Amino acid sequence: MRFQWLKNYQDLEEQILFMKWNLNKSKLELERWVSGDLANVRLEKNSRSASLEENIQVIEEEIELLEEQLNEMVLLIKSFKGLDNQIMYLKYVEGMTLEKIAEDLNYSTSYIQKKHTELRKAIDFVDEYILNKNKLKMKISLQDHREKLHKSCTTNSSFKLD
Numbered sequence: 001m002r003f004q005w006l007k008n009y010q011d012l013e014e015q016i017l018f019m020k021w022n023l024n025k026s027k028l029e030l031e032r033w034v035s036g037d038l039a040n041v042r043l044e045k046n047s048r049s050a051s052l053e054e055n056i057q058v059i060e061e062e063i064e065l066l067e068e069q070l071n072e073m074v075l076l077i078k079s080f081k082g083l084d085n086q087i088m089y090l091k092y093v094e095g096m097t098l099e100k101i102a103e104d105l106n107y108s109t110s111y112i113q114k115k116h117t118e119l120r121k122a123i124d125f126v127d128e129y130i131l132n133k134n135k136l137k138m139k140i141s142l143q144d145h146r147e148k149l150h151k152s153c154t155t156n157s158s159f160k161l162d
Contacts, residue, residue: 009093012070016063023059026052080119083107087116 030052032038043050077088086105090096096104102112 009070009073010095012066012073016066016070019059019063019066023056023063026056026059030056076123083115084119087112088119091116 029049033041033043033049033052048055073092077085077092080088083105087098087101090101090104091098098112098116099109101107102109105112
């Protein structure tokens with residue numbers, strides 16, 4: 001899975017905040033159905049309320065994924081030092097433009113743009129490496145699965161190929 005660091009940090013925070021609000025709302029609704037004012041009301045099989053527990057689990061998993069992405073981004077930014085760290089932090093955490101960063105740090109806009117391009121190339125290289133590594137793992141796993149399936153088919157005496 002490719003890094004999600006290019007997502008705006010504040011957007012990720014807002015998504016997490018919304019998902020937590022939605023989770024809380026769903027848990028409160030479930031509580032009403034389990035032991036509250038709706039405890040004696042019969043649920044229809046395909047109603048939204050009938051799948052509240054499943055929805056809560058999905059929301060919790062999505063929050064966990066979003067928080068992992070947010071933490072990945074913070075770790076990635078912290079891995080840069082000096083000016084690189086400042087550019088990454090100000091751009092992706094604070095949401096500043098490269099022009100504003102250049103102004104605040106007393107550098108030319110073209111220099112900050114050049115540094116930012118170099119940073120993006122370094123991250124893209126890491127992204128490609130991780131993507132290729134994961135593809136290789138998937139191929140190996142698929143090949144192992146095929147070999148096991150073939151072995152079980154050929155050793156099973158009740159199953160013969162004609």
